[in-house]
Amino acid sequence: MxxxxxxxxxxxxxxxxxxxxxxxxxxxxxxxxxxxxxxxxxxxxxxxxxxxxxxxxxxxxxxxxxxxxxxxxxxxxxxxxxxxxxxxxxxxxxxxxxxxxxxxxxxKPAEAAASGKVTLNGKPTAGVTVAFIPVGTTKALGTAKAGEDGTFHAATALNVGTYLVTLVGDGMPAKFTKPETTPLRAELKAGVNSLVFDAK
CATH class of the missing domain: 1.20.120.330 (Nucleotidyltransferases  domain 2)
Incomplete structure (x- = not known):
């Protein structure tokens, strides 16, 4: 039955x-x-x-x-x-x-806020666009632009989960600019997430 x-x-x-x-x-x-x-x-x-x-x-x-x-x-x-x-x-x-x-x-799904710093070979990098792309997709759900000191803050709240992270800006190695090749990952939890992305 x-x-x-x-x-x-x-x-x-x-x-x-x-x-x-x-x-x-x-x-x-x-x-x-x-x-x-x-x-x-x-x-x-x-x-x-x-x-x-x-x-x-x-x-x-x-x-x-x-x-x-x-x-x-x-x-x-x-x-x-x-x-x-x-x-x-x-x-x-x-x-x-x-x-x-x-x-x-x-x-309502729990939301995550993403902020932090972008560095290139350990040095703060200005003007870099940081994009958060859910694993298994190719579309960014949130982006942020790094300031003069390399810090960024995503204006849009994101769902909790695992994201690919791409970095696009002057001097950034090509592998970091595409979701297919970026080695960067971010595990976002509910609340504020402080992140550091160092491109080497």
């Missing part, structure tokens, strides 16, 4: 968000057209379907349960009941959107 596929809670959140968005929009059309009973039925059905998909979201499940229970027991007219469930849908959608933002922020 094949293993049961694992469904991430973030995937369930996306499914519920998309479903409730459609329910909200269709229900609003019915409500604004005067079909309050139709909007109420649509809102109820959408929330009933969404509730079990949010087992990992106790707060949102409670909001749905209390909203549905309130409408069931209420003696208010259909228009007010539909509006109440519309409020519940908007509350749940707002909560899930905020959770999605937090999840996206936590999944």
């Amino acid at each position: 094949p293993p049961t596929p694992t469904v991430r809670t973030t995937d369930l959140d996306r499914i519920v968000l998309a479903s409730l968005k459609e329910v909200h929009n269709k229900g609003a059309e019915l409500y604004n057209a005067g079909d309050h009973a139709g909007a109420l039925r649509l809102y109820q059905g959408g929330l009933i379907v969404a509730k079990p998909l949010l087992d990992h979201r106790a707060k949102q499940q409670t909001e749905i349960h209390e909203g549905l229970d309130q409408v069931t027991k209420s003696t208010a007219d259909v228009k007010l009941k539909a509006f109440r469930l519309h409020e519940v849908i908007e509350q749940v959608r707002g909560d899930l959107k905020e959770e999605a933002k937090l999840a996206a922020a936590s999944e």
Whole structure:
């Protein structure tokens, strides 16, 4: 028997968000057209379907349960009941959107900053362009130009990982100028990386 596929809670959140968005929009059309009973039925059905998909979201499940229970027991007219469930849908959608933002922020790859010095035969070299190229590719993800004292700082944050490093400038030996031949490597870690590249 094949293993049961694992469904991430973030995937369930996306499914519920998309479903409730459609329910909200269709229900609003019915409500604004005067079909309050139709909007109420649509809102109820959408929330009933969404509730079990949010087992990992106790707060949102409670909001749905209390909203549905309130409408069931209420003696208010259909228009007010539909509006109440519309409020519940908007509350749940707002909560899930905020959770999605937090999840996206936590999944963002760690970033590395690269700075340091370029030397040629041990002496600082000005005007050299330093390029960081992920191993296995030929395109630089970040570059920096060395100042008068040979120091450089990559303006763009880089992903953590291993890079080929090329040095292009006056007097630089040819092997350092191309990713295919450069012997220089940089293992960038999260945070600030202080590097020294000596071309010999």
